[in-house]
Amino acid sequence: MKLLHDVPAPAKLNLFLHITGQRPDGYHLLQSVFMLIDWCDTLHFEKRPGGGISREDLTVQLPADDLITRAAKLLQQHTGCTQGVHIAVEKQIPAQAGMGGGSSDAASCLLALNRLWDLKLKRTALEKLGLQLGADVPFFLRGHNAWVEGIGEQITPIALSAARFWVLKPPSGVETAQIFTHPALQRATKPATISVFAAAPYDFGHNDLQPVAQTICPDVSLALQVLGNAGMNGKMTGSGSAVFAHCTSGTAPIQVPDRWQGRQCSNLEVHPLQGWASSDS
Structure with missing residues (x-):
């Protein structure tokens, strides 16, 4: 090969x-x-x-x-x-x-x-x-x-049901280290369980990094507002600055602002390269 x-x-x-x-x-x-x-x-x-x-x-x-x-x-x-x-x-x-x-x-x-x-x-x-x-x-x-x-x-x-999501990335980014060292970062959220999450996987929880990211990068708040204007409850992914929201059949269309990146995405059941390396079992 x-x-x-x-x-x-x-x-x-x-x-x-x-x-x-x-x-x-x-x-x-x-x-x-x-x-x-x-x-x-x-x-x-x-x-x-x-x-x-x-x-x-x-x-x-x-x-x-x-x-x-x-x-x-x-x-x-x-x-x-x-x-x-x-x-x-x-x-x-x-x-x-x-x-x-x-x-x-x-x-x-x-x-x-x-x-x-x-x-x-x-x-x-x-x-x-x-x-x-x-x-x-x-x-x-x-x-x-x-x-x-x-x-x-x-x-x-874990297994997740098939779903679609709007994902928006504004032009500016966020440095991960800047968030994790910020004094305002919430570091004591009560641990959750998989069973509680599984009852409503696409509506569960929050992102503890999001409030700090919004302070550092105002574009995160603007991106969440774009999703909110379309009737969606947005959330930041990782340390940002991209945000996403679960799409339903009644989700309104979104006009992606100039210089932003955005698209509707589907989740994947498994990685497309699953099986390319054998497990030890």
Whole structure:
């Protein structure tokens, strides 16, 4: 195998995000549900001799040492693989959105190169590598919608009914570190249970990061207002600045403002690359 084209890297939404505490080492304890959606980046891989790793940006210019390149280098170093690769990237998921685009790209890169380079690493081995790249990467490698706890390392697969969502991303973004270090951040939300969440999954909970993000980035409030004007109860995903709302049959159409990104998305039952790396069982 020399080529792997049209490899998807789907975004995620946090249906809720509660901060339940903070560890002595400063890491925040959270509860959330991560849900895969069909807003995707697309990666193309060409195996090359000599061990070189190169990247071509087909849509948006990415940093030289982005998570895709770092994932490829990490996998190569971990395995001692002497093969190289050229990766072309069609970036569609917005940056600084709270949609996990960079982490998803890294996960899809690990899965694709594990196959292209015929490394035969198990999924758990890829997850350990992924965790070195970012806390959300193991979620995308597992490939299921999930209830997430701890500092993000406790991942429990859950089933969600098929649904559609409006997702809006204003032009400005939010720095995650700025939110987590903000003195106004709520850090003591009462822990929830999966059973309570499951009774009303698309109306449950809130995002503890949202009030701080709205203070730092007024565009978050504007985006929520756009959804509210269409009769939808919006919520921020992750650390923002993207917001989303569950669509129903009576949802009014939305005019996406100039320079914003927005679309209707469907959730995914499983990651499109589910099964690309075998489990240990």
